[in-house]
Amino acid sequence: MIDTQWPRFMVFQQEAVGKPFIHNGTVHAPDIDMALLNARDVFARRPQAVAMWVVPADAIYTHTREELSNQGARQPADQRIRELADYFVFAKFDKQDQCRHIGEVQADSPQAAMSAAIKEFGSRDPLWWWVFPKSAVLSSAPEEASAMYEPAKAKTFKDQAEYPVVTMMREIRAKKKK
């Protein structure tokens, strides 16, 4: 069978200006521009957002606390020095928590970025680590934020349990029978 599934993108969202970006879930999309639109649809309502990032899932380099204590950090296969790039460092500290932005490092490979992140933030001992290059991120445009995210805030919503549809339909049917 041919795999017709679209690529996966990680969605990060900022709830208020100045707050850290937090991982909120994943979307599928044919490309990264569509991923940002899909992210808005799937995740912008609750909690509220002022900005979003999408990142191709395969651009994210990960380690768990368990992996690090069992094997240590993996080293790049290729030891040649490449150009330095900026990496975002994300970490999850608690099972209930989401992976959140904790800082940035410069490195010449994802593995080196991970090592640098562990060196700098390792004392906080997260459950898992994510690093990805800044260049892999597509961010929502600040000038579009109001149109993309504001309307969701004004929308009231009712929990489905508040709609007595089943009871109502039963009463209506009973009335019709009489």
Add this chain to the structure above:
Amino acid sequence: MKQSKALAEYLIALADDELILGHRDSEWTGHAPILEEDIAFANIALDEIGHARLWYELAAGVTGTDKSRYPDQQVYFRPAVDWRCLQLVELPKGDWAFSMLRQYLFDAFESHRLEGVTASKHQPLADVAARIRNEEFYHLRHTRAWVPRLGQGTEESHRRMQAALDELWPYAQGLGAPLPGELELEEMVPHSHSLFMLWSSEVTQFLIEAGLDVPKSGGRVEVDRAVHSEYFPALIADLQEVAQLDAEAQW
């Protein structure tokens, strides 16, 4: 007095377009080609129905009717012959290409209309238009992202888009006809014909860039909003069925 009647007619036509388009869009809920698009289109459907409510409420204000009951009365208890939507929005949802292209054509026009109405001297009208416009920005972004991807995607997606355009184009010409009441609302609302000229050159260029052949002529055009398509009575029957089981039910 005469003007408020014209304004009410104008607002109801705006509301009817939004409500029926939202209803057709909502038919994709649970059936869209991929989960993310299912959510996206359900969002758009809800937005359109929400915009219809805003216009109906404004119409209630103009006619001095109870604002809290008026939208439901209009939607659930008005006979099909009294609706004033365009046939463009009545057409069955078709395939994904058809619904996406219809949404694009409609929203591209609406964005011009809302820009005009936002500048209206009639403040309540301008305020509602401004509020709707902020949400429509996103709709247009969404459909403008999809139309070229489908138009230039695979052979099949191109074929479906072209077929959708050929079918929709004559109906879309109806956007250029004045809305009910429009001619009596000089300087309060934009002229549909001027908006249509803007829309026409904009979407033609966009569709060509999306790899589609824009039909040379509009074909047969039904511009009278009192004349509905063959599909409309069934749509209204479906829409009103549950509410009419018991008009006094408290939902």
